[in-house]
Amino acid sequence: MGISQVNLIPPRHGGNIREEARRIGVRTEQLLDASASIVPFTPPRAIHNCLVQTLSNNSLRHYPDSTHLRFREAISNWHxxxxxxxxxxxxxxxxxTWAARYAATKGLNGLPSPGFADYVRALECWNASYRHLPLPLTWNTEVPQAFPLSPTTxxxxxxxxxNPTGQLWSKKSIEPLINNHAFVICDEAFIPLVPNGERESLIPLVSKYSNLIVxxxxxxxxxxxxxxxxxxxxxxxILETWSKCRDPWPLNALAIAAGTKLMSDGSGLDRWITRVQRWVSKEGAWLHTQLEKIPEITPLPSSTNFLLIKSNSSLIYLREKIAKKNILLRDCRSFVELGESYLRISLQTRRDNQRIIKALRENIK
Ligand SMILES: Cc1ncc(COP(=O)(O)O)c(C=O)c1O
Known part of the structure; x- marks a missing residue:
């Protein structure tokens, strides 16, 4: 299939690197994937060593520890x-998936939108009822921001x-919503990447509110x-009810070993998180400034390692032209509220961010 043929079915998430490589006709290693928002560093060396050691000490010969005891202890110490x-x-x-199963028994689910599509996937597994709660599509540069909705779900x-806006919500604005809901799920997948993000985490509130899961x-x-x-x-x-339904070994031995290693090394974690947050501050500001200089597109403020750009016209053909340069940006058509005139870009190293800017500059009419 030629690259001139635009992807007709918008992907539900970024990071479809193998399909995109096949579609474009290149090898996956040739692609710069700025459609999934992953830190562009090689994972800590200790993880490589830990995986090799787990393979060489015959650990795969046994079923993994289904209680995840050491991993749980490491997470509990860190948090x-x-x-x-x-x-x-x-x-x-x-x-x-398990949060959605529990949520399905509690009534109507509210999903601030545009939002991460996986919650819908999970809710639909259990025939849960849900409603999209439209978020305003303009916001300022403040970090953190007050959560702008007063949901009644x-x-x-x-x-x-x-995700996909990159806004960091203030804990102060979210806490009052917890008692108004039978159940609140807070997905903090990106919070450790955000400079000062941990201040807004709801983890310190989990002991106070038994209807809150982070x-x-x-x-x-x-x-x-x-x-x-x-x-x-x-x-x-609540977690016990989830555990009862899962398959007995949801995490494999390699993942358990790596996760335990990562979460047990407090000073290593501190150093890694500092490095990541410095990169987000520096590259986020740089990319935003460079994008502002490009005609026809406007970058939107973000606290984290991805940002949205918007235009008055469709950006789908621009995305395709950039894919020809082996750079993948996130098609936003699956976020119905955004559609064709938005793209999401995830931060890369300076060199790769320069490649993205160059490709955008050269391909914008
Ligand atoms: C907001 C958000 N939460 C969670 C995930 C998924 O995380 P995991 O890879 O741990 O399943 C993603 C992946 O894109 C995401 O964007």
């Missing part, structure tokens, strides 16, 4: 919550920082989407 309030998952996405799904992912922060690692923090009674 200063009791171990029974922690449930590791096969990526955050697996935990959304039974369940509320919050993404902090929000979900985290190690995918973005450590550039490990292929390993599948995430965790939920919240009421042991």
């Amino acid at each position: 200063k919550v009791p171990p029974d309030m922690v449930l590791p998952g096969n990526g955050a996405s697996e935990l959304f 039974d369940v509320l799904w919050i993404t902090n920082p929000h 979900i985290r992912s190690l995918t973005k922060l450590f550039a490990l989407p292929g390993l599948r690692l995430g965790y939920a923090i919240g009421s042991p009674q």
